[in-house]
Structures are given as C-alpha cells and as structure tokens.
Amino acid sequence: MEQPPLIRLEEVSKTYRMGDVEVHALRGVTLTVALGEFTAVMGASGSGKSTLMNILGCLDRPTAGRYLLEGQEVSHLGTEALAGIRNRTIGFVFQSFNLLPRTSALENVELPLLYAGVAAAERHARASASLAQVGLADRADHFPNQMSGGQQQRVAIARALVTRPRVILADEPTGNLDSRTSVEVMALFQELGRSGITVVLVTHEPDIAQYASRVVTMRDGRVRSDVRREPRRAEPPPPGEPAAAEEALP
Amino acid sequence: MNWFQTLRVALRALLRNKMRSFLTTLGIVIGVSAVIAMVAIGDGAKARVEAQFSAMGSNLLMVLPGTTTAGGAHGGFGSMPTLTWDDLKAIQTEIPTVRYAAPQLRATVQVLSEDQNWTTTVIGTTPDYFDIRSWPIAAGSLFSSVDVDGATKAAVLGQTVVDKLFGPNADPVGQVIRVKNVPFTVVGVLTKKGQSQWGMDFDDCVIIPVSTFRQKVQGGLGNYLGGIIMVSATGPSTVSRTESLVRGLLRDRHRLQPGTDDDFSIRNLAEIAAASQEGTRTLTTLLAAIAAVSLLVGGIGIMNIMLVSVTERTREIGLRMAVGAKPGDIRLQFLVEALALAVAGGLIGVGLGLGAARWMASSFGWQVLYRPDVIFIAVGFSGLVGVGFGFYPAHRASRLDPITALRFE
Incomplete structure (x- = not known):
C-alpha cells in the first residue's frame, strides 16, 4: 500500500471578514508535501503565506477545501482534536522564539511533553536528548535571557523536535538572527530533512530560501510558482568560534 | 497534564511575581485572620460563660416561692413562703424526669x-x-x-x-x-x-x-x-419538660384555678445561659458578615490580578496552545493559580489569626478557644473564593485564539 503524502492541500481557501470587507487570504491552494521534503514558502507580506502556515499548523481551519495530514482529513476537526494533532504531529518554530521567560532551556523543551502526558523521568531524558541534538546539551540550565538569539532559536527547535513530530513549521525562523547564526539554523534544518523530518519554512529572504530543496512562491493567496532544485548546502560554522559572533540581535 | 504538574506550573508563575502575588492575597489574609482571631476570642468567652453556668449546676431548675402583695407593693419572689416541705417531697417522688x-x-x-x-x-x-x-x-x-x-x-x-x-x-x-x-x-x-x-x-x-x-x-x-x-433534670433534653411538670404539680398542690398567676416561680438556668449567649451569637453573625465582605473584596482582587496576568501572558498562552495545550489545560492552569493564591492567603490568614488570638489572650488575659472546624471552613471558603473569582479570567484565557495570542505584543 502506498503511503499517502504527509501534507495534501486541496483547493484550500480562507476568507476573513474584517468589518464589512471580506479578505480572501487564500484562493484555492493545492499543494502536496512529501515526507522529508524541505520546503520554503516565499511571498510578499499579504500574499497569504502566514495564513497558509496557520492552516498547515492546524492553528486555523480553511473556509473551503480539504487538508489531509498523514492521509487524515483535519479541516473539520474540533479545537481539542487539533490541539492533539499539534502536539503529536507538528513542531513550531517562531521568528521571536517564544520561549517562556525565567524558565530553563530544559523546561522550555519539556513543555510539549507536559501536554502529551509524558512522565517526568522520560520528559527529562527526551528533552535532554533533544537539546543535545541541537548542540546545546551544556546549556540545559540556562534561562533564555542568558543565551544568544541563535541559542534561543536552537532551544525553540529542540522544543519543536521533542515530541518527534512528522513536520516542523518554521515561521521566519531567521528573522531575528544575524546572517551567521541564520546559516547555523538552516544547517540544522537541512540535517533534520536528512533524518526524515519534513520542514516547511516561511521566509521572505531569498538567501534563506536557497537552502531549501523546494521553493513555493505565493502571491495574492495563490501558489505562483513551485520549483524543486538542488539546495545550497549550509556550511555549519567552524567549531570553537568566539562567543561574540553569536550575539543576539534584538 | 496532571494535577501535580498543573500545580507546579501555577506555583512557578505565582513565585515569578512574589510581591504582586502577596499583595493580591492580602485581602483574603486580612479577612481570614480577622475571623480566626475573633472566633477564637468569641468562643473563649462563650466557653467561659458556659463554664460559669455549669458551675451553678447542670440541667438546673430553681423553684422560688411566691410574692407578697401588701397595699399594691409587690414584695418580689421569695418574699412570701408558698413552698412546703411536702411540695419538695412531691417533686422528688412524683416527677420521673427529676433526678434530684x-x-x-x-x-x-x-x-x-x-x-x-x-x-x-x-x-x-x-x-x-x-x-x-x-x-x-x-x-x-x-x-x-x-x-x-x-x-x-x-x-x-x-x-x-x-x-x-x-x-x-x-x-x-x-x-x-x-x-x-x-x-x-x-x-x-x-x-x-x-x-x-x-x-x-x-x-x-x-x-x-x-x-x-x-x-x-x-x-x-x-x-x-x-x-x-x-x-436537677435527668438530662439536658428533659429540662423544659421537667419545668412544665413541676409547674403543673405545684399548681395542683396549691389548688390554683386556671387563669390565676403562679404563686411561685421557676427559673430555668439553661434559658438564662442561652440568653446570655445570644449576644455572643450576634457578634459572631457580625463577624461572619465582615469576613464575607473582606473575602469578597479579596476575591475581586484575585480576579483583577488574574485578568492582568492573562493579558500579560497572552503570548505564553498562545505558545502553550500551539504546542498542544487544550483549552481545558489553560483554563485549569489559571484556575489553579487563582486557587493557590486564595488558599495561600487563607493559610497565612489562619496563621496570623491564631497568632493574634494568642497575643490577645496573653496580653489581655482573655480565654481563647481554637476550633479546627473554623480553620478548615476558613481555608475551604478562601479556596471557594479563588475558584469562583478565578473562573472568569481562566475561561477567558482558554478562549484565546492561538494565532492572535502568538502575535500579541
């Protein structure tokens, strides 16, 4: 039996009402993402890429069309069921990291497992493993304000990975990082792609998009182009680099 | 998320703002400590009155002889002997509820x-x-x-x-x-x-x-x-019956026609004791009213701070929802925070109240009585206030849309 594609959008539309005006954020998007693909979604602001991400992330429901995630129709599921899917299947990475303040890196990473009902000992073990995977095993006890922007974003990626999701949705993950740490983060995403995790990345920077193996360009709520090509390999920064190079931007 | 984890998350959130949490609970602290202290003192006073009345005798009735009326001036009870030694014998032998x-x-x-x-x-x-x-x-x-x-x-x-x-x-x-x-x-x-x-x-x-x-x-x-x-009647429950039996017996023996006044008087000490406790009861009611008002004010304070907290932590709520928190998880988390605030206030209030009662007992020489049931009720009631006033903010938090919450600045 053939495995269904990980993500399948069929003629998905999303319409918002803002007062008297109807805003068509998505006008019939059909898109298939296979397992392990590293896709960048590009587009100007207002092109519908954020709405697309919200729908892909099960944070929002389409007005029309079907969304099949791992072959399961999710566009009509209730709030509770969607929360469960977000918890198990999807990992989020945000532009502004969204780490809980005054909470250690380890505990930030544990957060999704808390809602998955994982017992404390296993939670610690998995969160530690996840931190090690992003190269921050030694920063487990640090608070977000003690870490650079790149480190914070890596903690956020570790948090997204800890539930072993099928897909990671990254919304402008490098928007608050300098170019050097951006490459570092992209290298991490490429590595995840090689280990079979699907990554969908929203960005408006072509520099960043070139690390993906597929670039979907959005415009006015429609897919304008969909190109697959050989990605540029993100060179991981040399080990032992000075800490000053990792200064946080904002 | 289980209860223990929810409680831990809630406590951490509260400890992050220690000063604010403390000030929020102050209303409940004051209300509960006032009640605990006053009830301890009131009960002490009541116990003293009870001890004094029981020193007079238990289940006691006093039968007093009648009055003289000379030229329109009433002589007061006991001024004219109307009770006979045979009356005493009759009371001892003819009324079953008389012990002595x-x-x-x-x-x-x-x-x-x-x-x-x-x-x-x-x-x-x-x-x-x-x-x-x-x-x-x-x-x-x-x-x-x-x-x-x-x-x-x-x-x-x-x-x-x-x-x-x-x-x-x-x-x-x-x-x-x-x-x-x-x-x-x-x-x-x-x-x-x-x-x-x-x-x-x-x-x-x-x-x-x-x-x-x-x-x-x-x-x-x-x-x-x-x-x-x-x-002395056979028990507390038979005192009033004994009173009417004695009255009937004496009226019979003194051949008093229906409609005429008794030529004797019976004092029921239980009734006198009850009357003297009436004042204490009024005071207790007043205290309960004050407690209710201060708990209400404290509850409103908790609701206010919880609403502020929900607004402040909108992004956190959005993030928790994005990583899989169900609306119920969020609601429970904020509810438990409000509950923890209120119960902590209640516990601090109990401690302060007991301390204040002790201090007053030692410095004014008052008798105080600590009642565990009042302590449990006070803490339980503050918990109820926490849940009652915490529900609305918690419900609001759980209804947030994760997308807007995550973008909240």
Missing part, C-alpha cells in the same frame, strides 16, 4: 474559728445538693442523709471560708467552727468553683444539713420551706 431535688435555705451569719471570724452564707440542704451542683469534695467527706435525719452539727466548707478562717492550704477537717455560737465539726471541704458571671463567689459558703439549719440557724416557718428548691 434539694432545698436550699440560706442565711448570712458570722462564723468563727478558734482565732478568726468571717461573715458568710450558711446553706442548709440535703446531700443531693452536691450532686445537683456537681460539686465534688476536695478533702474529708460530705454529710449524709443520716446527718440530715439526726440533725447533726456537721459542716462542709467552701474554699473561701477555709482561707478566711484557717488560712490558705490549711486542712480544717475535724476542726470546730461556731455558727451562731453553735459548734459545728468540719467534715469536708469542697473544690474551688470560682465566681459566677455576676461576680458572686461560689466558694464563700458553709453548707450544713437542712434539719440542723432549721433548728440552730433559722427556723420558724413550720410546714413552709423558707428557701428555694433546686431541681
């Missing part, structure tokens, strides 16, 4: 020892009197019915009389005192009973057999009983 009945004849006389004198109340009665007043002996023995039958000159002394005639810590048993120049042998000393609510010293008395009293101290009323009758 004893006469109490009183006279104020000077009593002499070898080298001291003291003017005190001499009471003539029967041995049942000590049971009626639940008054045990401290040294020696009580006089018996044989003494009453033989009109022996035996005396039982109260502690005050012992102190005045023989000095403190003296053992007067076997010594001789003179009452109206008649020598009496001291056979026993009673335990200390203390003062009545109105300052009368219970221990300032000499108790002798009623027959001797009539022969040597004060006599001359013949068939009439020149004092009152003390009646």
